[in-house]
Amino acid sequence: MSNSSIEYIKKELSPKVRTVGSALFVAGLIVVVLGYVTDPVRSAYNNIVGLTFLISVGVGSLFLFALEYVAGAVWSTPFRRVTEFLAANIYLIPLLAIPLLLNVNSIFHWTHPEPADKTMLNKAPYLNVTFFVIRVVLFWLIWLCFYFFISRNSVKQDTSHDQSLTKLNIKLSTIFVPLFAITISFAAIDWLMSLSPKWFSTIFGVYYFSGTVLAALAAGTIFIVLLNEKGYFVKGLSGDHYYSLGALLFAFTNFWAYIAFSQYLLIWYANLPEETTWFIVRWQGSWKIISIGLVFVHFLIPYFGLLSQPSKMNPKRLLWMSGWILFAHYYDLYWMTMPNFGKDGIVLGWIELGFPLLIAGLIMLVFDFKAKSQNLVPIGDPKLKRGIDFRL
Amino acid sequence: MMSGKILYSYTGIFDTPDQIMHAAEKAVETGYTKYDVNTPYPLHGMDKAMKLKPSKLGYVALVFGLSGTLATLLTIWWMSAIDYPIVIGGKPLFSFPAYVPIIFEVTVLSAAIMTVVSMLFFFFKLPNNSHPLHGTEYMKKVSADKYGISIQADDPKFNEAAVKKFLESVHASEIIPIYWDEEEISHKNKILEPKFIMFLIVVAVITSGVTYFSFNKLMYMVPFDWMMNQPKLSAQQQSPIFADGFGMRQPVAGTIARGSMVYQFKGQPDLAGVKLVNPIPISKESLALGQVKFDIYCSPCHGYNADGVSRLRGQFPNPPSLHSDKVRNWSDGRIFAVVTEGQNTMPSYASQLSFDERWAVINYLRALQRALNAKESDVQ
Numbered sequence: 001m002s003n004s005s006i007e008y009i010k011k012e013l014s015p016k017v018r019t020v021g022s023a024l025f026v027a028g029l030i031v032v033v034l035g036y037v038t039d040p041v042r043s044a045y046n047n048i049v050g051l052t053f054l055i056s057v058g059v060g061s062l063f064l065f066a067l068e069y070v071a072g073a074v075w076s077t078p079f080r081r082v083t084e085f086l087a088a089n090i091y092l093i094p095l096l097a098i099p100l101l102l103n104v105n106s107i108f109h110w111t112h113p114e115p116a117d118k119t120m121l122n123k124a125p126y127l128n129v130t131f132f133v134i135r136v137v138l139f140w141l142i143w144l145c146f147y148f149f150i151s152r153n154s155v156k157q158d159t160s161h162d163q164s165l166t167k168l169n170i171k172l173s174t175i176f177v178p179l180f181a182i183t184i185s186f187a188a189i190d191w192l193m194s195l196s197p198k199w200f201s202t203i204f205g206v207y208y209f210s211g212t213v214l215a216a217l218a219a220g221t222i223f224i225v226l227l228n229e230k231g232y233f234v235k236g237l238s239g240d241h242y243y244s245l246g247a248l249l250f251a252f253t254n255f256w257a258y259i260a261f262s263q264y265l266l267i268w269y270a271n272l273p274e275e276t277t278w279f280i281v282r283w284q285g286s287w288k289i290i291s292i293g294l295v296f297v298h299f300l301i302p303y304f305g306l307l308s309q310p311s312k313m314n315p316k317r318l319l320w321m322s323g324w325i326l327f328a329h330y331y332d333l334y335w336m337t338m339p340n341f342g343k344d345g346i347v348l349g350w351i352e353l354g355f356p357l358l359i360a361g362l363i364m365l366v367f368d369f370k371a372k373s374q375n376l377v378p379i380g381d382p383k384l385k386r387g388i389d390f391r392l
Numbered sequence: 393m394m395s396g397k398i399l400y401s402y403t404g405i406f407d408t409p410d411q412i413m414h415a416a417e418k419a420v421e422t423g424y425t426k427y428d429v430n431t432p433y434p435l436h437g438m439d440k441a442m443k444l445k446p447s448k449l450g451y452v453a454l455v456f457g458l459s460g461t462l463a464t465l466l467t468i469w470w471m472s473a474i475d476y477p478i479v480i481g482g483k484p485l486f487s488f489p490a491y492v493p494i495i496f497e498v499t500v501l502s503a504a505i506m507t508v509v510s511m512l513f514f515f516f517k518l519p520n521n522s523h524p525l526h527g528t529e530y531m532k533k534v535s536a537d538k539y540g541i542s543i544q545a546d547d548p549k550f551n552e553a554a555v556k557k558f559l560e561s562v563h564a565s566e567i568i569p570i571y572w573d574e575e576e577i578s579h580k581n582k583i584l585e586p587k588f589i590m591f592l593i594v595v596a597v598i599t600s601g602v603t604y605f606s607f608n609k610l611m612y613m614v615p616f617d618w619m620m621n622q623p624k625l626s627a628q629q630q631s632p633i634f635a636d637g638f639g640m641r642q643p644v645a646g647t648i649a650r651g652s653m654v655y656q657f658k659g660q661p662d663l664a665g666v667k668l669v670n671p672i673p674i675s676k677e678s679l680a681l682g683q684v685k686f687d688i689y690c691s692p693c694h695g696y697n698a699d700g701v702s703r704l705r706g707q708f709p710n711p712p713s714l715h716s717d718k719v720r721n722w723s724d725g726r727i728f729a730v731v732t733e734g735q736n737t738m739p740s741y742a743s744q745l746s747f748d749e750r751w752a753v754i755n756y757l758r759a760l761q762r763a764l765n766a767k768e769s770d771v772q
Contacts, residue, residue, distance in 0.1 A: 261489075261492060264489065265489050265490075265492065265493075268489050269481070269489075269490065271481075271482070307454075308450065309446060309450065310446065391436045
């Protein structure tokens with residue numbers, strides 16, 4: 001199919017993106033450094049929340065990017081570059097992972113098990129510092145590798161208009177998707193679940209996966225709606241494209257609730273001490289408010305916010321709900337991580353502000369950097385025309 | 393135009409989707425409200441051109457879905473926490489997480505069923521299974537390769553000449569008037585015919601009669617409740633056999649049940665202390681029995697060593713030690729009076745301990761007292 005009828009003139013992003021991004025980044029960096037100076041352990045826990053959030057947005061976007069090729073989707077092709085740009089955040093994972101690897105002894109109890117603790121000794125072949133570092137590096141390399149090649153092919157197509165590049169990307173994506181399933185599950189187990197190393201949950205990887213996709217979708221939707229309303233893409237993208245984004249957000253909100261409740265229900269029913277500990281910690285003191293709040297923040301508000309058909313098509317509503325879902329994912333990660341630090345009650349202060357600011361700044365800067373050198377629309381993609389003409 | 397025929401609508405036929413889209417837009421502009429567009433396949437953007445409001449069907453799903461949620465929640469709450477409370481798996485009677493899957497299922501089920509039902513009967517007006525457009529030349533064309541618009545005669549702006557002119561102005565290739573079917577006008581709803589209603593009643597009576605007869609008469613079995621309904625009197629039951637109506641009887645006047653005794657010193661503990669003599673000699677068996685009974689009935693308050701150190705200490709008026717001079721100097725009969733009648737906060741233990749057991753407990757208590765205040769001769 002020829003794309004010659006499509007008119008796309010590249011528009012430069014407003015310099016505001018870079019200014020705001022830099023401001024957020026610098027402010028976040030100052031708070032994070034001050035936090036590490038005053039309270040390194042608490043900052044390290046916040047660092048885990050920040051790192052897993054960045055993985056969610058970066059690796060989750062790469063998954064959506066690959067999914068388009070695997071599923072042969074056309075509706076998302078016109079704004080696929082947004083997910084590509086967001087996936088570039090994979091480059092930044094070491095930036096947040098290295099401070100944690102340096103502090104590994106102060107946050108992960110499994111690094112120094114008691115000699116008489118049989119459970120921990122049995123887990124030692126998996127949970128030891130050497131293997132942990134190997135996994136962190138290995139997973140990062142896998143993500144980076146696939147991002148690099150899939151994205152390079154996609155960019156190459158802009159000039160060469162070579163259809164065989166799409167075929168090559170389909171092959172690469174087909175290999176990546178199962179690898180993504182494995183790596184994201186083990187990353188969730190390593191970074192989040194091993195904070196309470198004696199706890200058992202067989203669904204935890206899926207739980208984090210549902211949040212990952214949701215966060216990536218929400219971050220993508222924010223950029224897509226903002227840019228499309230200002231005409232950065234080609235003409236003709238509107239209601240039906242928005243509706244598809246909204247429907248995916250809605251579907252994954254439900255998926256998250258389904259998985260979260262499945263995990264809770266089985267643990268609540270069986271009532272086994274080695275499983276219930278995790279929820280008991282999150283039910284003590286003021287953590288109870290955060291736990292109950294999670295149901296509203298992460299499920300009920302987005303659910304009713306995106307329930308009706310017009311709300312999925314209204315750009316303003318979509319923008320608000322995407323922002324809210326991003327917040328909800330951060331809230332979810334905070335809820336998973338921070339009770340391991342403050343067992344008595346909510347830990348919330350200026351230190352907790354650092355990483356959200358830092359990451360928001362980073363994501364904006366990476367997006368701005370990528371948008372400078374690349375087209376915002378994959379003009380060489382053979383599916384583009386069909387994507388623009390997509391109607392429900 | 394034939395007389396007696398009633399006009400239903402004027403229809404115009406078009407050859408291209410662009411024309412029908414344009415016609416629909418013009419119809420809205422002209423102000424027609426009761427009109428419809430028929431196309432062989434769904435045309436994108438038609439609802440926008442016709443300025444149709446979004447379907448109300450979603451609200452039906454929402455309302456019935458939420459009613460399903462609420463009804464199920466209330467039903468399960470009433471059944472398992474109010475009407476038939478049974479503790480299952482050590483969970484609270486009202487344990488919400490266990491209900492969520494059921495509530496979810498019923499929500500989906502009631503929303504789905506009621507959406508389909510209301511779609512058929514309310515939005516499609518189901519008992520009405522015919523339409524004036526059915527079987528017309530117009531319908532044949534628009535379901536093959538043409539596009540049509542039908543402007544109804546009951547539209548407030550309808551005017552034969554004006555509608556014809558309108559259809560010509562939007563370049564309809566054909567203009568066909570559609571009339572109500574004679575049969576359909578004079579058609580009466582068969583559901584309301586007396587014959588049909590009688591038929592329904594007869595079927596209902598026969599079905600319920602046969603069901604009742606076969607289940608309650610032919611297949612009737614006596615319930616297996618023989619063990620529950622025995623011809624004997626339970627405690628607290630009434631009985632017509634006795635003049636006072638009580639099922640439970642008093643002993644015959646002037647008799648004493650085997651193994652029991654009459655206590656003659658009610659309200660006179662001091663007299664009992666003087667007159668009652670311990671009839672049970674101290675023996676290994678007596679002390680063992682006394683220990684068992686003391687540990688069961690006395691130790692919760694007085695403690696295993698009779699020193700008043702027990703679980704109840706601090707939660708209650710502190711129970712006294714039994715090693716005081718007062719108790720040690722009491723005669724066996726005086727202690728017997730306290731065990732039998734109680735004293736201060738202590739209740740009577742007459743119904744828990746028989747006469748012999750009470751004496752055995754006193755023998756064991758003496759042993760405990762002696763253990764704490766041993767004489768020099770005991771050591772030798």
